Amino acid sequence: xxxxxxxxxxxxxxxxxxxxxxxxxxxxxxxxxxxxxxxxxxxxxxxxxxxxxxxxxxxxxxxxxxxxxxxxxxxxxxxxxxxxxxxxxxxxxxxxxxxxxxxxxxxxxxxxxxxxxxxxxxxxxxxxxxxxxxxxxxxxxxxxxxxxxxxxxxxxxxxxxxxxxxxxxxxxxxxxxxxxxxxxxxxxxxxxxxxxxxxxxxxxxxxxxxxxxxxxxxxxxxxxxxxxxxxxxx
Amino acid sequence: xxxxxxxxxxxxxxxxxxxxxxxxxxxxxxxxxxxxxxxxxxxxxxxxxxxxxxxxxxxxxxxxxxxxxxxxxxxxxxxxxxxxxxxxxxxxxxxxxxxxxxxxxxxxxxxxxxxxxxxxxxxxxxxxxxxxxxxxxxxxxxxxxxxxxxxxxxxxxxxxxxxxxxxxxxxxxxxxxxxxxxxxxxxxxxxxxxxxxxxxxxxxxxxxxxxxxxxxx
Numbered sequence: 001x002x003x004x005x006x007x008x009x010x011x012x013x014x015x016x017x018x019x020x021x022x023x024x025x026x027x028x029x030x031x032x033x034x035x036x037x038x039x040x041x042x043x044x045x046x047x048x049x050x051x052x053x054x055x056x057x058x059x060x061x062x063x064x065x066x067x068x069x070x071x072x073x074x075x076x077x078x079x080x081x082x083x084x085x086x087x088x089x090x091x092x093x094x095x096x097x098x099x100x101x102x103x104x105x106x107x108x109x110x111x112x113x114x115x116x117x118x119x120x121x122x123x124x125x126x127x128x129x130x131x132x133x134x135x136x137x138x139x140x141x142x143x144x145x146x147x148x149x150x151x152x153x154x155x156x157x158x159x160x161x162x163x164x165x166x167x168x169x170x171x172x173x174x175x176x177x178x179x180x181x182x183x184x185x186x187x188x189x190x191x192x193x194x195x196x197x198x199x200x201x202x203x204x205x206x207x208x209x210x211x212x213x214x215x216x217x218x219x220x221x222x223x224x225x226x227x228x229x230x231x232x233x234x
Numbered sequence: 235x236x237x238x239x240x241x242x243x244x245x246x247x248x249x250x251x252x253x254x255x256x257x258x259x260x261x262x263x264x265x266x267x268x269x270x271x272x273x274x275x276x277x278x279x280x281x282x283x284x285x286x287x288x289x290x291x292x293x294x295x296x297x298x299x300x301x302x303x304x305x306x307x308x309x310x311x312x313x314x315x316x317x318x319x320x321x322x323x324x325x326x327x328x329x330x331x332x333x334x335x336x337x338x339x340x341x342x343x344x345x346x347x348x349x350x351x352x353x354x355x356x357x358x359x360x361x362x363x364x365x366x367x368x369x370x371x372x373x374x375x376x377x378x379x380x381x382x383x384x385x386x387x388x389x390x391x392x393x394x395x396x397x398x399x400x401x402x403x404x405x406x407x408x409x410x411x412x413x414x415x416x417x418x419x420x421x422x423x424x425x426x427x428x429x430x431x432x433x434x435x436x437x438x439x440x441x442x443x444x445x446x447x448x449x450x451x
Binding site: 076084104106108109 | 307311323330333
């Protein structure tokens with residue numbers, strides 16, 4: 001059921017915000033971190049991905065995926081789109097984008113790069129058998145992280161002086177690093193020390209990050225269970 | 235100081251067309267730099283070292299890559315005819331459909347055209363297009379943007395024009411009027427818009443190019 005609250009002049013900041021999510025999802029974490037940055041009160045609903053709720057299927061009938069942000073009854077899907085939406089609606093606090101169009105374009109470009117290169121290769125490292133495809137994924141994964149590290153340079157954050165859209169887009173991958181290192185046989189800190197320094201900075205300085213990121217060991221456990229189900233491990 | 239706007243391009247690319255159309259919609263004067271994709275220029279590689287692809291928009295020395303990122307940049311820099319809606323929710327919906335076209339429609343369609351008529355592959359491509367067809371039906375407007383075109387229509391130019399070219403090039407009729415009545419009418423309306431029509435590359439050149447690309451030449 002869709003509820004549409006009209007834009008009456010007396011409408012206050014009491015808005016109904018629901019997030020359909022899954023605790024380990026780096027895409028869900030993006031939405032959670034953005035909401036935390038903006039101090040938005042919302043209802044978090046954990047989905048069982050192997051038994052999706054009717055609400056999820058109704059709110060995201062095309063992809064049937066989390067995260068879905070439901071704002072006053074209206075669904076927004078796709079994590080990058082959700083984060084931009086959050087930034088635009090709750091624009092009075094913690095802007096996630098620089099004000100110039102070029103800075104925005106750069107942030108969007110690199111977020112798209114993460115989705116095209118970091119995520120799929122990370123996934124392949126965890127959930128495919130060892131072999132050529134696995135090796136190629138591993139190689140491309142670390143090359144991609146190095147490119148992002150190059151983009152970070154000597155800045156405090158990927159967004160520059162302040163934590164921004166691109167930081168929000170990448171930091172949720174950190175809880176998955178431990179699993180990537182085990183199944184990809186990698187040492188990310190060795191290959192990308194500046195990136196790990198950035199991770200630590202985000203965790204130490206941003207409560208939105210430290211309060212949202214799950215423990216690496218829990219994510220590893222989750223990966224191990226998934227691998228067993230896929231028949232990759234005993 | 236006058237704006238310096240360059241578009242590194244190649245005529246057959248539907249992604250390049252998105253950028254070209256957005257610039258045309260805004261009435262921006264730009265230098266169209268034709269790239270030989272088999273022998274890319276040093277400038278292109280300098281401006282897009284990550285993907286080494288067209289389109290790249292270079293505005294006063296700043297390089298922007300990825301067609302949808304470029305289109306949003308153009309919309310933000312040059313006011314006038316809006317490409318994205320103002321309302322955050324409507325904007326999110328527009329971005330969703332543009333992404334759907336890129337993530338689902340284009341890859342499955344490409345696979346279908348390259349597949350030599352593999353039924354399963356063709357069915358999958360049609361399933362994604364059906365979702366787009368349903369959206370047009372539900373919206374009930376001329377374009378995804380309503381009476382005027384928006385980001386989704388621009389992203390969908392690959393479906394409106396290029397799919398027909400791929401069909402001619404390969405003999406596979408992915409979109410028929412019977413199966414996709416809404417998309418068919420939308421495509422005609424889109425291509426017939428003056429700003430679109432003037433910017434589109436000629437059909438014959440593209441058919442020849444894609445015949446070769448799909449190995450049917």
